[in-house]
Amino acid sequence: MSMSSAALPEPQVLAHAKRRLFPEDDQSETYAVVDTQFAGGEWLAGQPIDEAVREALAPFNHVRVGSGYPDLVGVRALESDLLAVERLGEDPPLVAVEAKGVTEHGGVDTQRGIVQAYDRLGEANAAYVAVPAAAVTGADRTLARELNVGVLGVDASGRVDPVETPRVVGNRSSPEATAIRYQASAQGVADKSFGLNHPKNYLGYPLAHYADGSTEQLLADNEVVRAVDDARRGAAFLGLVTEGAAGVDLTPLGREVVRFAKARYGSVERALAEFQSWYRSSRCFYDLAPDWADLARRVVFAYPATRLLVEELQTMHDDGFERPTLVELVRYLHEVHPTFAVEVFLRGDEDVRSRALTAEGDLRTGPLREGRSYHAPTVFQLKAMLYHTGILTERGAEPSNLDPTADVWALRERV
Structure with missing residues (x-):
């Protein structure tokens, strides 16, 4: 040698x-x-x-x-x-x-x-x-x-x-x-997977893409969203559109959003006009526009991380955790789905992972109490969407403003 x-x-x-x-x-x-x-x-x-x-x-x-x-x-x-x-x-x-x-x-x-x-x-x-x-x-x-x-x-x-x-x-x-x-995969949790925290922004993108005219202009004129790149990226992560060399295409789920809009309004243009009434509203979307929130709920529930989270939160409830905090949720998930828990919730940089995980892969509780340890697209944007679609009781928070020991992840409706 x-x-x-x-x-x-x-x-x-x-x-x-x-x-x-x-x-x-x-x-x-x-x-x-x-x-x-x-x-x-x-x-x-x-x-x-x-x-x-x-x-x-x-x-x-x-x-x-x-x-x-x-x-x-x-x-x-x-x-x-x-x-x-x-x-x-x-x-x-x-x-x-x-x-x-x-x-x-x-x-x-x-x-x-x-x-x-x-x-x-x-x-x-x-x-x-x-x-x-x-x-x-x-x-x-x-x-x-x-x-x-x-x-x-x-x-x-x-x-x-x-x-x-x-x-x-x-x-x-x-x-x-x-x-x-x-x-x-295309739906994995990436740093820019969800740049926006309201599901209407992602529902509006396939409608504006389908309608005649500039997608960007339609989104702006109807006060849907101005962060068009974030809306497109989030729509792709939710499986509403695909992005390729030839451009953006609607998926079967995205086409179903278009069918929903046409069935209720006659055209996607009239459906987009409805979005103006929701502009800057702080109300829970599930209470503000129940039909649209139900549609958004189906879309968000098709996202793989949502299904697993909801099932485990239901199990936690059955086990006596009626209002689990973020720390309790991550520790629980790590017992049953360790790789998922780490990948979806903890930031991927070397500092966070090396402090939060032992050499044997066990969790250290201390870093879990720090908001900066968490992945913003999950604890802020995804959680906010789960709140607006009537799945969770509370919206999310930026990691810089997050107290994981008080951040509650509870189902709005338990079975």
């Missing part, structure tokens, strides 16, 4: 592998998290993890895939040189990576990493081991081929070459792996 390869510790090997598999400039249906064991200040005793390496590895989460917790799990349509065959089906594969670097004894346990990666294939579509390139032997390559595990050779400069490429396999998917797929 060369001295340059021997100097590569595991966190650095993993950071290089992540950059190769999940480049930062690829934002389309792509998401990856690194295990919480890498979120601490040091790796081996007395060997700190460089801050730049931790930033490259973030966000952190403790995600079970197959028989254990891979060092990295993510979703992305990989390049052909990383796979032995084309990917399976239309969906990007779920990828698991185990990394091995130099140990305190100077060796690299490549074969153990290959076996660990193989164990992830119970749920992952492709599995890799990432190791210093000079540490890979012929026996390692033979074992990897037999077990259908890819081998990524990493050198000190950061170059990553596929030494062995795996075949993509189809298999079952656990709820934890599904949460990562969800984050990588």
Whole structure:
């Protein structure tokens, strides 16, 4: 093994592998998290993890895939040189990576990493081991081929070459792996998923898009919303429209909004005129315009995160939590859907995740009491929409104004 390869510790090997598999400039249906064991200040005793390496590895989460917790799990349509065959089906594969670097004894346990990666294939579509390139032997390559595990050779400069490429396999998917797929999808919770906090703004977009004339001008003239980009982006996250190279198209759900408007008003133009009467109203939309709020409720309930939240809030109510706070909700969710709880509620930056999660993936309560730990599109915009559609009793708040110990998440109607 060369001295340059021997100097590569595991966190650095993993950071290089992540950059190769999940480049930062690829934002389309792509998401990856690194295990919480890498979120601490040091790796081996007395060997700190460089801050730049931790930033490259973030966000952190403790995600079970197959028989254990891979060092990295993510979703992305990989390049052909990383796979032995084309990917399976239309969906990007779920990828698991185990990394091995130099140990305190100077060796690299490549074969153990290959076996660990193989164990992830119970749920992952492709599995890799990432190791210093000079540490890979012929026996390692033979074992990897037999077990259908890819081998990524990493050198000190950061170059990553596929030494062995795996075949993509189809298999079952656990709820934890599904949460990562969800984050990588068009409906995952992103920093700009919901820039507005009223469902009427998202209902108005497909109507204005369908109507004759400029979408932007129709939204402005009818006092629907002036933040057109936020309205379009939120409509896409709610599944009302799709955005592609050819432009914006209505989805089946978006066309149903148009049918609703035409059935009640005769035209989408007259329906849009109704929006002017709601301009700047602070009343709950469910009380202000019940028919439209019912429509918005169906749209919001089709959003995957809503369904899970409502079901778990009902369960909490059945268990005696009639008015759970945000802290109580997140702690409860983490017991039953740990990956979902972290991904949907906690901000993805390195500081929040490393403080809120232990190396074993357990929650620390202290950071949960800080508003700045939370994802604004969830605790502010999504919660506000759940309030306006009659699902929750209280609206949301910006993280800077949020007291998680007093922020109540209770169903307006319990079953």
